Amino acid sequence: MTRKVRTRIAPSPTGFLHLGTARTALFSWAFARHHGGEFILRIEDTDVARSTQEAVDQIIAAMKWLRLDYDEGPFFQMQRLARYREVIAKMLADGSAYRCYCTPQELDAMREAQRARGEKPRYDGRWRPEPGKTLPAVPPGVEPVVRFRNPLDGDVSWHDMVKGTISISNRELDDLIIARPDGTPTYNFCVVVDDWDMQISHVIRGDDHVNNTPRQINILRALGAELPEYGHVPMILGPDGDKLSKRHGAVSVMQYEEAGYLPDAMVNYLSRLGWSHGDDELFTREQLVSWFDGHHLAKSPAQWDAAKLNWVNAHYLKGMTDASLAALVSAQLARRGIVASEAQLTPLCGLFKDRCATTGELADWLGMYFADVAPSEQDLASHVTDAVRPALRALRDKLAAIEWNKAAIGAAIKETLAAHSLKMPQLAHAVRVLVCGRAQTPSIDAVLELFPRDTVLARLRSV
Known part of the structure; x- marks a missing residue:
């Protein structure tokens, strides 16, 4: 590549880091690491009313748990307001932006009239300066928004890393608000300035952002900035084919840590949701970085599969x-x-x-x-029967006197079975229920060996 690779992840702290954003972070991190580039963490916190410090802390904790180390950041947009205002002032001065004094009521009436005519609701450009055009008188007491002067003709085209060539007519885009009446900048504008200032070379993000991209490209061009390459990955779907949501178990990343999943397993599994390297299903973090060159990103949505995640996690767990x-x-x-x-x-x-x-x-x-364990009434009734109780008492007495190891415990069980004409499952299940609280465990002699002898004897005394 002729340009140094710099990627970013830019979550909003209005909620915890969810699985889709974690996958985007992973792809951006792996792409930067593959190309010897840099990965940046940016917190998009301009939604002051909904942003929380708790969410910021969870985002940073999730990145640390997944071991997605970032080279710069975290940067916070609310700490960059002076920079955004500087750029807006420059755009107002050079004519690529203008003030619009439409009231919310006027905008509502404008859109309602357009719908009545069967037109797409959009801003009609009434405050857009044009040669020979007379603008309305500035209404008293109305704080203006600032709008970007979008090109009226032509197309916005880019080659997407995932979707190929995408082209949008400028006639489909109205003049985007880039600053609210109180002066705070809007999302699409902040993203552009941040990507420009941070020299982001590649933007990998969910395909719900495709509609934002032509607007952002036009603003970047108006600023004379170099464009990043874009890659829009399809959303992750739930098992039912709908967008992954909380009802599918799409909780915060850190809840998977709390549930006992391993970070390397989660990275392995997430990377396969929308990317592949042949038929490889299990691979190391180092292999992922070696292989992730930006190709082989899927154009179709990936589907979350909890059973597959468990299979991957079990593989990593057994290897520890x-x-x-x-x-x-x-x-x-x-x-x-x-x-x-x-x-x-x-x-x-x-x-x-x-x-x-x-x-x-x-x-x-x-x-x-x-x-302490609490066996179910069903297990007690099924396995701790009158036919087995004498054998349980005899086994307890034997266990009290033997050397406490697997071989001696196994021998005591076999002697008890022979003395009471029982089969192994009859006695072993009963012991498991009383000592372990469940009827199924690994080999009973191996399980008992790891208990303190006094605990085993105490739990067998209940018969």
């Missing part, structure tokens, strides 16, 4: 060391009010991790080692 998993599970248990050291959890993680997709599921299993 038991000690590393123990640190994550300790934090999961702490959220539930259970204190467990990493040393205690390490062997437990080794035994149970193959059964789990997330560290949250691991914590569900391992909680039984540190807190």
